[in-house]
Amino acid sequence: MNDAASRPSAPPAAEWHALPHEEVAGRLGVTSAGLTPEEAQARLKAHGPNALPEPPGRPPLRRFLAQFNNALIYFLLAGAAAALALGHYVDAGVIVAVVLVNALVGFIQEGKAEQALRAIRNMISPHAHVVRASRRQSVQARDLVPGDLVLLEAGDRVPADTRLIRARGMRVDEAILTGESVAALKNEAAAPVEAALGDRHSMAFSGTTVAAGQGAGIVVSTGPHTEIGRIGRLIAEVEPLATPLLRQVDVFARRFTTVALVSAAALFLFAVAVRGYGWSEALIAVVALAVGAVPEGLPAVITITLAIGVRRMARQHAVIRQLPAVETLGATSVICSDKTGTLTRNEMTACRLVIAQDDLAEIAVSGIGYDPAGALGWTGAGGQGDPATAAAGLLRAGLLCNDAHLHAENGVWRAEGDPMEGALVTLAVKAGRDAAVERAAWVRLDEIPFDAAYRFMASLHRSPEGEAVLFVKGAPEEVLRLAGTPGGGAWEAAIARAAAAGERVLGFAMKRLPVAPARLSFEDVREGFSFLGLIGFIDPPRPEAVTAIAECRSAGIGVKMITGDHAATAGAIARQLGLAETPVVATGAEVDAVSDDDLVALAARTDVFARTSPENKLRIVRALQSTGAVVAMTGDGVNDAPSLRQADVGIAMGGKGTEAAKQAADVVLLDDNFATIVAAVKEGRTVYDNIRKMIAWTLPTNGGEVLAVIGAILSGVAMPMSAAQILWINLATSATLGLALAFEPTEPGIMARPPRPAKAGLMSRFMLWRVVLVSVLFTLVSFAVFFQSLWRGQEVEMARTLVVNTLVVMEIFYLFNVRFLHMRSLSWRGALGTPAVLLALAAVVAGQFAFTYLPVMQAIFDTRPVALLDGVMIIAIGVALMVVLEGEKLLLRRLGLFAAGEM
Template sequence: MAPLSTLPADPHAAPAEEVLAHLQADAAGLTEAEAAARLAQFGPNRLPEVAQRGWLMRFLAQFHNVLIYVLIGAAALTIGLGHYVDAGVILAVVLANAVIGVVQEGKAEQAMGAIRQMLAPHAAVLRGGRRLTVAGEALVPGDVVLLEPGDKVPADLRLIEANGLALQEAMLTGESVPVDKGTDAVAVDAPLGDRRGMAYSGTLVTKGTGRGIVTSTGAATEIGRIGGLLAGVETLTTPLVRQMDHFARWLSLLILLISGLLLAFGTFVQHRDFAELFMIVVGMAVAAIPEGLPAVMTITLAIGVQGMARRNAIVRRLPAIEAIGAVSVICTDKTGTLTRNEMTVATVAVPGGRYAVAGEGYAPDGAITPAGGRLGDLARAAALCNDAELHCKAGIWGVEGDPMEGALLAFAGKVLPEAASGWARLDEIPFDSRHRFMAVLNRGEDGVLVHVKGAPERVLNMCRDQSGAEGPEPIDRAHWHALAEEIAGQGQRMLALAVCTPAGDSIDEHHIEGGLTLLGLVGLIDPPRPEAIAAVAECRAAGIRVKMITGDHAGTAAAIARMIGLENPARVLTGADLEALDDAALGAAVRETDVFARTSPEHKLRLVMALQAQGQSVAMTGDGVNDAPALKRADAGIAMGLKGSEAAKEAADLVLADDNFASIAAAVREGRTVYDNIKKVISWTLPTNGGESMTVIVALLLGLSMPVTAVQILWINLITGITLGLALAFEPTEPGTMRRPPRQRSEPILSGALVWHVVLVSALFLAAVFGMFAYAMDRGYPLALAQTIAMNTLVVLEIFHLFFVRNLHGTSLTWAAARGTRVIWATVLGVTAGQFAITYIPLLQRVFGTQAVPLADGILIVAVGAAFFALIEIEKQIRLGLRG
């Protein structure tokens, strides 16, 4: 046999015979020799490995920051001049930042590996007419695979035989119920969920049997195609990361320029000693560079990880915490995310009336209203015409088998707890997509009966009458068809149930055709999570728009959207509609449309990108393999932890441990809190560093004695930057956080208000430090004591500034603000103890060039800090008043 040149294009649109012919195969399977030749030609049925960075490369990557480069250069030059204490402090901060980064961000991307695990390890095939079990990797195009209940489909198959076959395809299509399969071809442009003649790799057989011929393996399968799509998706950085990188580059350039100018000025104008001048300039540069900021920002994000975990949101990538707090749109999958991914009977209609059925999941508990209906015969039919089983473990009800049949059992249990007791099955007609019904022959206390369930349009045509209070009565098919359409319009999947007396001890389709008595209709739905309704409302109150993107049918999606409370549930766009839109038209449509149905992975990815192109920050939630590319592309990808696929979890930035949409709102709140705290850290760090560096610059330009030495500045940066700055990372959520609109993607971290605050505080620091230094020199204190007073003044100002920054959106003049938190007071006491140590312990006095400060001068330092606090608080109140 000649080598197979190509795989069939669009096998779902071709008859099975043509696919067999194209693959040069037959229903008896390939020979072992032909299978071996094709394995060599096409390769094993697995996805390619993805290269990952080792821990060393991840560690070295932590130093790829402009601020860190400048600090390392300053440390190297400082070592060259013999100032080892100064260099040691700088390098300690740099190393601490790198270690923290490796620990928190060490896990590399494993999305392709997770998808790889979804391929079946073994498969039952026909080789040379004999049934064999082979490794999943050994499958080749043209192999005939046998499918049975419980099997995982090992490759993409074109079905050539289907006997009551149904597959669970939620991982690919988002449909919450198994899909009935057949062998007929469908249209070329049929969406994935409507390709009834195909079985895709990684999906599960829920019932029935079948045979299929392998049309593609490995990377060529639908899962492999999604994996390739995922590998090519660009992972976006967050606005905060981009802004801080931009800020770091320009700040470093500015500091280097100023340092060079100061060196030139001091050397050629003031004729200072170069070594001494260089250390002064290094001290200024270290004072200006927020060297602790990268470490403190990383720690702040790491603390946010713990806060998220307490709210059942597991963070996989640190910047995602900031991203989730900035989202303006949440694109959510329906099945298992907004809904329970469990079918439930919601409505029943019998000739005597229509009833609503309450209850959750598969528990046989729930009220039926109005009470007193004649539902016993319908419940018995639902229980007997059924192959599923319910089980209860640790108080949680589940189903073995078809979820729809499990829902019927739960309904029967609500009406007649022992509905199936005492009945024995004698014969059956399994469900098949060709005749669209299931029938069972049972013997029980009421004799021998045939119970039938199936599609309403099929079963109604098989009925000659309907059940009445006094016996069978004429049937009004038009009424039942209209009723079925009305209930289906509410997003419910419809089934009709009927009964008849058999002619013998066996049944076939011809015996029951036209002789059934209709018992009623049953409407089933995958109900929305109650907590999801509240979470959607909270997101809308926070200015976040929720959009549903699902592979399910348009009617079902629209009904769930109404129940959930989406802003515009009436308008639905399907995957076919999206295909007809160019990028410009899609951009216009996506603004007003909140429900997208029958979508593919490309559609989800395209929708996310269209929203991002309009300046929106997008969060994407999902649980299936089909969601993975969009999860990776989104600003914040959120996967379901319990029912989500491993591929979705690995592609996402966050994983919800409880699969609860309500946890998303909590994650947004936590993300906004983390961003506020990062902004507080920056609002505290930049003005204090500005004040320190301005002190050095002014003294150098005016030819004055340095109020603070280089090693003292390094000490201040080390003890306050890693303690006081870090304390802000633990700040609780401010009131009104979830009533503020989302911030714009383009909003700068260095806003006009923050720049003004930096200028104001730097000027006040400069005035206070020079004022205290001049006061000490005027009193005839030694230079070392005057510098010690100036250094302690800087630290006290930073402590008072800390209490001011804790409340960015409100007043600091409250008891709650003054009381602070345990972390705030722990760091303040720690810094105070450190200052007392270097001020009064002789050994440290020699290292840092300090002298003991008199008590009266210590009280004066604290008074200066209080006056500073009063000034900046009054200024804030004036600004808030003008804004209000």
């Protein structure tokens, strides 16, 4: 063979399936003898190994240092420096520890793309059976080259993209690429050039598995040029997005840091130039300001809140791989879901029988999945007699021309074998038949297995009376042809009705033979059959998915089905699920035909995307994100990995999902159930609510301390608290009261609110107003208590002790106000609190008693014991604050200035 043949020029990947296999062999310069070792070696040098490239990665040190490059970290380090300047080494160490923990978490979670690519590389078969120089041999899969003759058998993993030249009863499980749960039938005839990936019956793709039959083919693409390699390139090209919370925290931290630095500098200059403070005295005052402003516990409490959400979601069968994904789920505005197994049960169910009486009559079958609980009943007025008796011949054919078996495991029914054949066994049991007894009575003598070339299966049996009976099942058009197409166009109309309902349809026929042949041949299956009827199958929707989709609609969350299934089937399932009364369906070909700009409008109005490719899914997700939507994407196959990584939240299936999909995802569903996604979204909204509650509680309390320091410097009076006392308030209360908010349960009506806008700031108008109001109230009360104590002739240390205790008590009462952002807090439920709140309350009270009365604490913080009447006055101030803030919330709501959900 010449040198040109050793280095074949490959046409575009989209063409191989459409070329006759003889032309493929000619283009690749291969004969029935296969390549010679020399030719194979030359092509290996020209095309490279049949392996996916190693993903580029950053050095570990660089990845670790990158975790510190954001405003929030700088902000925290500034707070640590402030605490260190005051000599509070423990406090500074705590802040630095928080920074290090956050950096380590980010470092460990980095590299999702590398992990996903590594998982994909592992899916390529390690060995392959080939014909080279007229000899069958086993070679390393990485040594395959274009032009190699590959032999494939049931159980083999396809080692490279292969154009089939022979296929005998060959079915290939392509779920990792197409999402189809039913193995694809293969044959060697050329497919249409525009055929979608799942319709390319002449191709076997790298990484897929031969489920049945055998075949042979010519390798046309290897390594990165295969379909699975192309998906790997898509993953590598996807840039991970920051979560809404991280974006908001980053913006908030940058703005907060800027304001704090400018304010500190201005205050320092004012203290020195106007008030005549010394440099060291002014610096200590500014450091006190910084200590009051920095919410030291904020990042830790956010992290703990997210971790609590992770634990709660685990109970809902959702495993969170990326901590911020907890909150992102709560911001989700669009869920793009796979169909098979997620929205549906992934269990074929016989749902419709059509038989001939005086006219065609239809029988409906109740029950779902492989559980034999259910019954048969006539639909309409066309049926006569008992439906199971009227359809006896059809039911028997379905049971006997069948290789599947049913069994129950821990009360759950499973089918061994083809899913549709399993559904036929279940149907027979629902009709009152004992599958084992009937199969024993009707002894099978021989069979012709199903093959895509002739599209039917035939089985020869001896009846209990000794007759030879031949049953056939298969594509209804083919079975009708074998029976001489009885009934005019009535059967075709029935087939069309079932297909329009999204059902897969099988036809059944039988004939009696005078003598049983020694071996069943195609001559016996040419003609003379009696048509028995049709059976329609559907993969039924999960009942809980229907409820979950309705809940999504009430929560303002759009749900879009993206599937590899046919448009008619997907549209019918979408109607049953309640996605829309008349779902808008678009195919992958339609997505390919529009520009990125036009796809935005198409994606927005479409409910179902059918026959989609990995590029289609990726473009759809990006189009939705371009409108500001926060997109959650579900998937289980390698073909889903790029879009899972692109989505704001990638959700992989834990049961049927590939390792590549799980590595690319943020969340893994252990039960592969759409309802679990909605439960996780609800939990995500709760987590975000609790983070907002914690911020709404932290900032005003810190703000009151800051304003007290600023007010003291501006007025030239003694500060009502020392820097050490400010640190005590912040650390003692944030580690108890602030943390308690992380355990708050879900508020009523949380799924009746629309999703929050993706670009919404961390601080709403109400929160800004509340921060200002509460900060001012805290400041005024602090100065009032401080000066009232001095007016009574008490020393400064006593006045400061009263101020600290007053602030802590106000923080306690303010906590009870903040616990309910969207409803009134003055209620029995609000007063009782949660176990976490009560524990925190007990810890703070104990801490304050120690702060006030314990001698060692008095020595550290310069405090004095508080009298009983002063203690009663402090509690009364807390109650008054609670009443004022509840009245403010009620007033704003009645004036329409605060809508539920704005906070």
